[in-house]
Amino acid sequence: MSDPTTDPLARVVREEWGRLVALLLAQFRRLDLVEDALGDAVEAASRTWPRDGVPDNPAGWLMTTARRRLLDRLRTEEVARRKQPLLATDAERHQQGARTMADPGAVLEDDLLRLVLMCSHPALAPEAASALSLRLVLGVATPDIARLFLVPEPTMAARITRAKKRIVGAGIPFAVPDASVLPERIENVAQTAYLAFTAGYAPGSGPDLLRAELAGEAVRLVRTTLALCPDEPVLLALLALVLLQHSRRDARVSDGRLVLLPDQDRRRWRTDEVDEARRLLEHPALAGPIPLLAASYTLQARIAAEHALAPSSAETRWDRIVRLYDALLGLAPSPSARLARAVAVAEDRGAAAGLEALEGVEVPGSHRPAAVRAELLARAGDTVAARAAYDQAIAACRNDVELQHLRERRQSLG
Amino acid sequence: MSRYLVLLPAPEAEWAALPASEHEKGMRSHVQFHEELAAGGHTIVTGGPLEPSERATSMRPDGAGGVLVTDGPFTETGEQVVGFYLLESEDEADLRAACRRFAARGEHIELRRMSE
Incomplete structure (x- = not known):
């Protein structure tokens, strides 16, 4: 797809794809046909708009x-007497037909929310839900979604098709659940979006070292959903969190190599996004009481904000970051939060204190605890133990970029 | 005269799923506990069931000088305090005996004496 700022077709696809999918699903309830029909319509536009x-x-x-395409397809099917299973919708939907004319805006937004909730339904595997949301709500092309999740394109295409079949087969409705369940389902949307976001920051290799622009699509998913539920704490906190992390994207790569936080050129951080995130964190809806997940995102965002606001790496308020991690661990103890806290402790009080905080921290399947331990041992001057810890980290590391970094660090010990 | 807090932790989800007959049995056990407390000269200052822990509000420092206010219990565990009694007693041994019988009838009990 070409540049949405100059190409009107790219722009309308980017801005309206989810609403068009939602509207077509509300009318035809055929998940298997809607996306193709809309794809055909876009293809037709790319031929006729430049000419006409x-x-x-x-x-x-x-x-x-797209509607015309769908009707053609349905007529063909009618002739073939083939019945395809229909997407389940709520009964209320049918009564809304009359309302559509009177209040098209609200119904349209409601349809988009139905689509968002359907794509992130808990009966779908988390990665399938993420992929489907990017495809159907935002219109992200399948090859781009495949790149984001570091899987081959046919694998991703199959995953999306399976997810669609599962929705119809399992009777996952195209519906807004009642108010008692809605907050829980919005949490699913948040987790789905955050999974897509973190996938974009999982280091790849070669030209796919960073897929930050694709992670930006996950930010858009949070933004789109927040526009539908403007005071939802979990979405406010998550948008702040992803904006703060995303604001550093331009500084994370230099000459095709990963640049770690302390070495990043802070002038390249997007201050407008940092400012927006800080405003979000001041939103009255976050004063509480808020659900645990929202509180966890809030604290993680505040930690990211500490980094974003430090004028230089050396001026980072590590004491505050340690306290924020303490609060986070009080909410939801997790090994990766303990690991991150140990790093902050080491920066605040020295390598020995950091090593003490690292005691007993294990993240299953991850080389990171060993890598951090190696780094701290090296700083503490215990070269022998540092070398052994680097060997342990190198043996467990599955990523080329990080492996290279670990080998260099080990070598520099002499 | 000492004051005692009888905390009643229970697996909330399991309890809610039990049939009405089990709930009635629990109620009868509470009535019996009240009778034994009265007979032993212990006073119930106050007590009773609590709303489900999912309706609790938890507050804690947010690590930045403010407060973090969350929905739900302080720690997410299967067992939550579902009710309590605040008692006054001059005979701890007799009170303990009444609590033991109460627990033997199926109640989970955490007995805490208020420090002087």
């Missing part, structure tokens, strides 16, 4: 064209 000019209502044009 951009229509006055580009989204309406795509909608009409």
Whole structure:
């Protein structure tokens, strides 16, 4: 897809894809046909708009064209007497038909929320839910989703198709659940989006070292959902968190190599995103009481904000970061939070204190605890133990970029 | 005269799923406990069941000089305090005996004496 800032088709696809999918699903309830029909409509637009000019209502044009495709397909099926299973919707939906004319805006937003909730339904595997959300809600192309999750394109295409079949087969409804369940389902949306975001920051190799622009699509998913539920604490806190992490993307790579936080050029951080995140953290809805997940995202965002606001690496307020990690561990003890706290303790009170805080921290399947221990032992001057810890980290590391870094560090011990 | 807090922790989810007959049995056991307390000269200052822990509000320092206010119990464990009694007693041995019988009838009990 070309640049959405200059290409009107790219822009309407970027901005309206989810709403168009939602509207077509509400009308036709055919998850297996809607995406193809819309894809055909976009393809037709790419041929005719440059020739005939951009229509006055580009989204309406795509909608009409996609609807026509769908009707053609359904007529063909009718002739073949084939019955496809229909997507389940709530009964309320049918009564809303009359309302559609009177209040199209609200119904449209409601349909988009139905789509968001359907894609992140807890009956779907988390990665499948993430992929499906990016595809159906945001219109991210399948090859890009495959790159984001570091899997081959056919694998991702199959995963998305399976997820769609599962939705229809398991009777996952295209519906907004009642208020007692909605907050829980919004938490699923948040976790789905955060999974996609972190996938974009999992180091790859070669040109895919960082897929930060794709992680940006996950930010968009949070933003889109927050626009539908503007006071939802979990979404406010998550948007702040991902914006703060994402604000550093330009400084994370230099000459095709990963640049770690202390060495990043802070002038390249996106201050507008940092400012937006800080405003989000001041939102009254976060004063509480808020659910645990929202509180956890809030604390993680505050930790990220400490980094974002430090004028230089040396001026980082590690004492505050340690206290924030203490609060986070009080909410939800996790080995990775303990590991991160130990790093902060080492920066605040020295390598020996850090090693003490690291005592007993194990993250299953991760080389990171050993890598941190090696680094702290090296700083403490215990070269022999540091070398052994680097060997342990190197043996457990499965990522080329980080492996290279660990080998260099080990070598520099002499 | 000392004051005692009788905490009643229980697996909330399991309890809610039990049939009505079990709930009635629990109620009868509480009535019996009240009768034994009265007979032993112990006073119930106050007590009773608590709303489900999911309706609790927890507050703690947020690590930055403020407060973090969350939905739900302080720690997410299967067992939560579902009720309590605050008692006054001059005969701890007799009170303990009544609590033991109460527990033997199926109640989980944590007995705490208020420090002077």
